[in-house]
Structure formats: C-alpha cells, structure tokens
Amino acid sequence: MPDQAKSRQDFTRWKKKKQPVRRTVSQICPPPRRPLTVADIRPGMENERLGVVRDSMFQNPLIVKAELGKPRERSCSLPGINFNYGLYIRGLDGGVPEAIGHWNVFKQQPTCPHELTRNYIAMNRGAVKAGLVTARENMLYRELNDIRISDQEERRQKEPPSVPPNVTFGIRSRPSTPFFDLLQHRYQQLWVQEQKATQQAIKLEKKQKVYLGKLYETRSSQLRKYKPLVKLDALWHMPHFQKVGPHLATFPTEADRQRAFKAHREEYAVRQGTLRMGNYTHP
Numbered sequence: 001m002p003d004q005a006k007s008r009q010d011f012t013r014w015k016k017k018k019q020p021v022r023r024t025v026s027q028i029c030p031p032p033r034r035p036l037t038v039a040d041i042r043p044g045m046e047n048e049r050l051g052v053v054r055d056s057m058f059q060n061p062l063i064v065k066a067e068l069g070k071p072r073e074r075s076c077s078l079p080g081i082n083f084n085y086g087l088y089i090r091g092l093d094g095g096v097p098e099a100i101g102h103w104n105v106f107k108q109q110p111t112c113p114h115e116l117t118r119n120y121i122a123m124n125r126g127a128v129k130a131g132l133v134t135a136r137e138n139m140l141y142r143e144l145n146d147i148r149i150s151d152q153e154e155r156r157q158k159e160p161p162s163v164p165p166n167v168t169f170g171i172r173s174r175p176s177t178p179f180f181d182l183l184q185h186r187y188q189q190l191w192v193q194e195q196k197a198t199q200q201a202i203k204l205e206k207k208q209k210v211y212l213g214k215l216y217e218t219r220s221s222q223l224r225k226y227k228p229l230v231k232l233d234a235l236w237h238m239p240h241f242q243k244v245g246p247h248l249a250t251f252p253t254e255a256d257r258q259r260a261f262k263a264h265r266e267e268y269a270v271r272q273g274t275l276r277m278g279n280y281t282h283p
Helices: 002-018 055-059 095-101 120-130 135-144 151-158 179-183 186-208 219-225 254-266
Strands: none
Touching: 120 135, 179 186
C-alpha cells in the first residue's frame, strides 16, 4: 500500500510538471511604457539632473537618455484606460430593428435639363444652300435657324459599335512548336519534294520549247565575234648592251641554274619581300 501511494504522488507531480504555463495578455503583449516623470528618477540613473527638474524635460526625445539594460522610454503621454483606439463609426441607420421595421427607398433626384449641343454641320449646309458665305451672314443665319442635336442622336454617336459575342480582344498567342514534325524531319522532306517538283517543271519546259532550224553565221556575225590578236613587242634595250654577256656566273652548269630557278618558282608563294626572296611566311 505505501508503494502505491508513493507512485501516485510521483505521477501527479510529473503531470503537474508537464502542464504548459499559461501567460496573460499583458505578459505576451506588454503595454507601451509611459513617459518618465520626476517621481520615477532615482539617484544614479542616466536621466538624473541637477537644478530645477520638470516633467516636460522627460518628454523631449532629444534630452531623454536610454537606461542601461532597459528599452528607451517613450516621450509621448498616452491616453487613459477608457480610451478606444481606431475610428469609431456612429450608427445612423438605426441598426437591425430599423432595417426590419421599414425599408428606406432611394429617391431619384430630378435631373436638370442640359443644353443640347448645336449642329454646326447642318447649319453650315443650310447657309451654303441659301447662298450665305460671309461670317456675318453665317452668324445671322445661326441666330435665326438654331439647329440642335437631339439626345437620341448623341446617344447613338456615343454608343460603342456592336461586337459579335465570340470575338476575342488582344494579340493572338503564338502557335505551339510542332516537335513531331521537327523530329521526323518533315520540313526537309517537304523541301526535297518542292525541289523535285521544280526540276520536273524545268524539264517539261525544256521539252516543250520549240527549237528553230540551224542558224547560219554571216560575215557580220563572224566579225562581231572576232577578236584581233595583239602583238606583244619585245622590251626595248640599249643597242650596246644587247650582245653583252654576264660578267659573273655562280652556277657550275646551265642545268644547275635552271634547277635553282625552278626551286625558286616553287617556293615563290610562301616567301616574303618584293622579289619573294626573303624569309618564309610560315614557321
């Protein structure tokens, strides 16, 4: 029996420990701190002052200092406990009993008659038909024949044009990309078919083309095609240098000389310089 009583006490103690601690609203959302007063100042505080001290000094945010380890005091005085924050709307309709008792009907206000606009097109047309062209004659004609545009015509002009019910405004969306045609090379096949069709059309046109008989060339056509040969004269040399041979021969034989010139002509395209006798252009 004593063991059972001890176990029950332990269970109740554990249950009390597991219960959550309930906090009040003032603990969760504490009210804003009121401004400091002279009675709240203690020796050693940051806002302690010498001389004459007034409560208005602790309501100036440029003078009030923040206490060490505490939030800054607000320098604005708050209203009392009975003050309600927010906008209060006073009921003028009587509430639910007034709505159930009778129904207030909105009375339409009388519309003031507005002045109709003058129809200058009709008045100008009538003045021209009557033979009036000067400004004074037109002014007198408008005073005698004051034509106005009726409300029905104005309403007809202001009404938007009738639109079919299935119309859709805006820009049309771009059609989706045909991925299956791209994967199957459909556009390539169509292009090949078009090329084949054009080639067949060209062949049929060549077959249907009528060829005339053999054309004989006349003297005028032959002269038109003939190009006279231009005789290239040899370069001019001074007479006393024409039969002078070279004073220096660096090649042993004429065959070696021709072989050297042949090698030079083969390497002509890849050498630098005006005479193509310099370094190679490639490494």
